[in-house]
Amino acid sequence: MSESTGSPPGGGTPTVLVLDAPPPAPPPRLGALTGRARVLHADAESVARLLPEADVLLVWDFLSDAVRHAWPGEGARPRWVHTASAGVDRLLCPELVASDTVVTNARGVFDQPIAEYVAALVLALAKDLPRTLDLQRERVWRHRESQRVAGTRACVVGSGPIGRAIARTLKALGIATALVGRTPRTGVYGADDLDRLLARADWVVCAAPLTDATRGMFDERRFGMMQPSARFINVGRGQLVVEDDLLAALSKRWIAGAALDVFEREPLAPDSPLWTAPDLLVSPHMSGDTVGWRDQLGAQFVELYGRWEAGRSLPNVVDKERGYVPGH
């Protein structure tokens, strides 16, 4: 989706405020804006003070909640906010949603990396690789039978570009894959079909945006309807899952295993029971972050900035009411 962002400022050099990620890790590629923008850097402390003077906000620290707390409401504020992430859940507050500020996301950068990551998890679980690594550590030679993935069934929840890339990759491995979105369309099942598809899936993959409609959608009821042989994989947002319900489902063997790359609270606390839950693979929110990703994210912002300063329409515009970039 692409739409006009109104116009860049009439005169003078626009101010771009960058909310940096800690430890101070500013985006690469912003050198391209030299002479075209005044670039200021903020952290969670200073962002509230600097926001009113910014024309553009680049949310580089996409794990931060700082913007939603610092957003100036009716006061002077950026007309355009770009986040270096696919999800915008941490960013949107009612005042930002209500405002005429345009929000764009990093649509496209993470699709293929996350699809590969999900394929890696599916294959690792099917081939029992975690157990193989455990046995290697113990120097124990123990042959086991593993599973074919071709001919199994996956249900991918979330029909944006990431979900679609996951579905394409799983299909390429011979997995019969159903894609579920909010509303049915060609190649995509609607929310009404979800429970029926979950009940027959060998692999349930969550790549949905976090919105009021999806928060906590994977709960006791839904884990209870999955097959005992099913595995659940979450690469969306932690809050899509009721973590206690997943823990119970795993310990009661309602499902055969799970892999989480995202969590209700990140980083995951050292004393979280998730680290040691049976048949649960924990990874630190890294599914989309392949070598070169920061560079790609920086380049994407520079490209969008060029469009914005020329008064052209921006791609990847978030529907702030829905909480994601609507697409075909």
Next chain:
Amino acid sequence: MSESTGSPPGGGTPTVLVLDAPPPAPPPRLGALTGRARVLHADAESVARLLPEADVLLVWDFLSDAVRHAWPGEGARPRWVHTASAGVDRLLCPELVASDTVVTNARGVFDQPIAEYVAALVLALAKDLPRTLDLQRERVWRHRESQRVAGTRACVVGSGPIGRAIARTLKALGIATALVGRTPRTGVYGADDLDRLLARADWVVCAAPLTDATRGMFDERRFGMMQPSARFINVGRGQLVVEDDLLAALSKRWIAGAALDVFEREPLAPDSPLWTAPDLLVSPHMSGDTVGWRDQLGAQFVELYGRWEAGRSLPNVVDKERGYVPGH
């Protein structure tokens, strides 16, 4: 390849000798031969005594060397030997090669499972899953960048059905994959191209048959020509690799990592340095063994037996001089 096996015996019920796998694990599906064959079971001790009275030998314990030691030379011997494996290296002795006994293998059963297993290893290494599992055990949240597999280059050594299935699966993941066989043909590079292809591969996958021409082919010289970022995967036979040379290549960082599913001596001894070599993933010869594999192998033998008893030609006939089933 399919060819005549001569004829089944003129009169009486043929004797099928089964070399069982220890612990006594006879093949499923042989009930189908009731009334059509006298089925005897042998172990490594009794096989020499029983071989002369067998018309057919089913090598179910495909990890055993017993047959090559027990083969009766010029004496009475089976006219057909079928092995429940793709490789025939443990079976062939000069007397069997010289005889008119037909040897068939389990061509087809392992292709897709092994291809999936190789894909699992490639993706697990690209996504740093072994390290993720280590960190999970330590309850440490440590984000890392991982690698894309799409756009990388693989060299698959071995152009039989297993190598071809591996190549198809890696290509489906967007990996530019070169297949190398003994002689060049459409879609297959010849041995003369091997070193050039190894030198530019991100993934070197060995799925070659073990023959005099391939024994020890992955040695100091070949590891020395690989890229420092390359990973080596062996799902063929352990003796294709000079294990000490691989250990040296890993410890000197000539290559970035490796995964071995097969070893010079199996099971791998508890004191082998391979268990703890840096960036080496060890698995217990299980790449092809997915749920149902024993059943498939039993069914395959029953099907071939039906052709043999009807005097029809057998598929999967091994070229005993070359040591594998020649194909297109």
